[in-house]
Amino acid sequence: MNLDRRGFLTLAGLGWLTPAARLLARQAEALDGPAGSIILLWLGGGPSQLETFDPHPDAPTSGGTRAIDTAVKGVRLASGYERLAAEMGSVALIRSMTSKEGDHERGTYMLKTGYRPDPTVVHPSIGAICCHELPVGPVDVPRHVSILAGRWPGRGGFLGGEYDAFQVDDPRGKLPDVSAFVPAGRDARRALDLDVVDRAFARGRSARVEATLHRRAVASARGMMSSEQLRAFDVSQEPAGTLAEYGDSPFGRGCLAARRLIEVGVRCVEVTLDGWDSHVANHEVHRGLAAQLDPAFAALVRDLRRRDLLRRTVVLCCGEFGRTPRLNPFAGRDHWTNGFSLALAGGGLRAGLAVGETDPEGLKDPARPVRVEDVHATVLTALGLAPSRENVAPLTGRPIKLSEGRVIPELLG
């Protein structure tokens, strides 16, 4: 068998490791600086804090949810998160999140951008901010990716559509829109023909056609179609054992693809696990989802740590809000914004602790409340970005800070 280097790498499952990406990887390793990427595990619909990161087993509101011990003394998780419990030393919880947005779309906007929806401007999501602020490496694939994108994937907002997340489905399937439906020869010819049409169009309006940057976008898109880095999306290149660790689910595969994408230099990967909107049968809904979230989240943290990527990658796991402590007549929980939970890992943030505390009945406000924008400020700071840095929104010329929050001192500094 005649194997060239690339063929060997491909067989070894390392085909994505092209020279450029390797260079990048080496550069990044040499850098002992701040984190460079963010993985957002998005729990769409709003998970119940009581059945995930903030159990109150003895309160009447628990509805039978039990708590388990974790690797960190004194920090307990809801049962169903046994694997995550073992990784607790690398994870930080915030249990006293507060927000003012109790609607799915508005809550999603709030959590993803760190700002309340505002008709005067569309704020960029945190992933778009990272792509905009952090240096560009030699990456052919989009630097902002949303796997299993829900209804409201991360958006570039006023930074521009080019910072919108590139949306892909279950990494087991074919990547959408990156291969031509016709044979390569025909595809190349029809693409070459674009010149003829564009030339005719540019007559008398060359400056305007130039300003559309259309050809540049076409060239980048075609560059991506033939890029070796596309293999980062292909989780079938991983050993079966790794796949099994992440869990045999679209979400598990999404988390694994997220790690592979981070390795080639993608700045932000959003992986969505939808279905937490448990107005009915809250406990069953959460049991089912925990079976997907627990292995994937735990494996991701462990895998990143083993590869020494965790220090440079922030993992943020949250949904748009939490759920009411009181169970409704359908054994469900409704939307709740006054004391919900999220989890953070990596990026040099302190781990193995829980910030804030909620009242089991939800009657009292949470102790040590944390605002959504504070989480954003903390994550941005971990990424080496100053939250107070301003970008100017077009048209209005209004300067807008990356985040208006304050760093959470328990996690950083």
Add this chain to the structure above:
Amino acid sequence: MRLRDVGFVCVVVGFGLAMGRGVIRPASSPSARPGRQVPGRPDVVGKVDGAFREGWRARGIEPAGPAPELEVLRRMTLALTGAVPSLEEIRRFEADGPSRLDARLDELLQDRRAADYLAERLARAFVGVEDGPFIVFRRRRFVAWLSDALVENRPYPEVVREMIAGRGLWTDRPAVNFLSVTRDEMTERPDPERLAARVSRAFLGARIDCAQCHDHPFQPWTQGDFRGLAAFFGTTRSNLRGISEGEDAYRPLGRGTGEPTAVAPAVPSRPELLPAEGPPRDRLAAWVVHPENPHFARAVVNRAWALLFGRPLVDPIDDLPSVAEAPPALDLLAEDFKAHGGDLRRLLRAIASTEAFRLESTDPPGDRADPADDETWAAFPMTRLRPEQVAGALAQSSSLAARGPRTPWVARAIAYAEGNDFVHRYGDAGEDEFAPRGGTIPQRLLLMNGELVEKRTKPEFWNASKRIADLAPTDAKAVELAYLAVLTRRPTPEEAAHFAPRLEGTSGDARAEVVADLFWTLLNAAESSWNH
């Protein structure tokens, strides 16, 4: 079941329900009647043209030449129906008499397709684009109501009054969706602040809501103005019986004190136009649409201009200068709008009849650094087509006949679902639809390799590519038809010479493939993604 399957079932069931309720109309009779009188151009057109000419002369600018008729037909059809003209429409247009652009404009303005499309565009400003499971159906009902109002050409002030002051259930009073869509899950009532923001932006062309947190930096609005406006909605209730009025008042947190403070309804300017008596929303509605209210007419003129040109006359669309800094066309058109009882159709016809609308989209004269920013209107602006226009153009160019109310509803239902998926992937502009947006790589990928593009261009019986390959009498004619179908123009001699020889001596599938590839190239060219 996957989310998409659930979605499909919902769409099917929804369409059934919608058909039953008359939300989506089955084939209705087309509005064009042959041989009818084309109404003359509104006289304001001459004044607007004069004002622009005057401006260009004063600045020493030579405006672009008149655009070819087919180019004007394309931009007119895109603006009013969200699609390019069909081959059938182009053929009819070219067979028509000398003032055919005016005749076509008049036809389009009375076309149900245009009403449906414009209603959808306006709805973005009125009720936003939120698409929760309960909102979608109500929103469609609202859009259908608005579309009816446009077809009947009901006076615009009356339509707006119904939205602001409406009461009742969304089923028989679709206008109340304007209020109920802002319902806050936490307080279980329409949100007075979001409503104040909507009213000020959509109907006053003012961002009074910027004053929600601070006084507006460049405009006279204060936080007090904003709260006064919001207070008109303080007693509005929304429950299973629909929109009604309650008892208590609007009590936002006081500035500085942080304590709830009662705020009385007040308008930000011209208080003498506000009726002293009546329920608060009726009073506000009367003030908003009052002929003496200077903001109302200017806001609608700027929006109508943006719908037709792809760019508002004054940017941003909802932050109009309060005094005379605006271009003269804004006030000329606003005066005419008021003088004719808020006739929206007349306004659209006037704008689409101006010289500025019919100029070539050449580079703006002189050395302007950023041609996208040209505010002289001495050449037609080039703007990126909106996602649903790209989807509409894609669907239309693949079929020879015009799609619209006459297309069987099943076909339209499929087109609607496909189009929505395409629009979602292409990246919907949302409410902020006139903000300039850059083209993205995923958009290019979607247009090059997307399923919808493949489905619409591949040589299949129903697709134009196949029919052109089979039916065009000559190679040159086949190329010409493809150009007309996608770009609404004929190929230049250079283009014809490049593509026609490819077809020489081909037949059957091989021929259809060449035409399909040509369709692909034309759809992926910059020209087809831009309004020009």
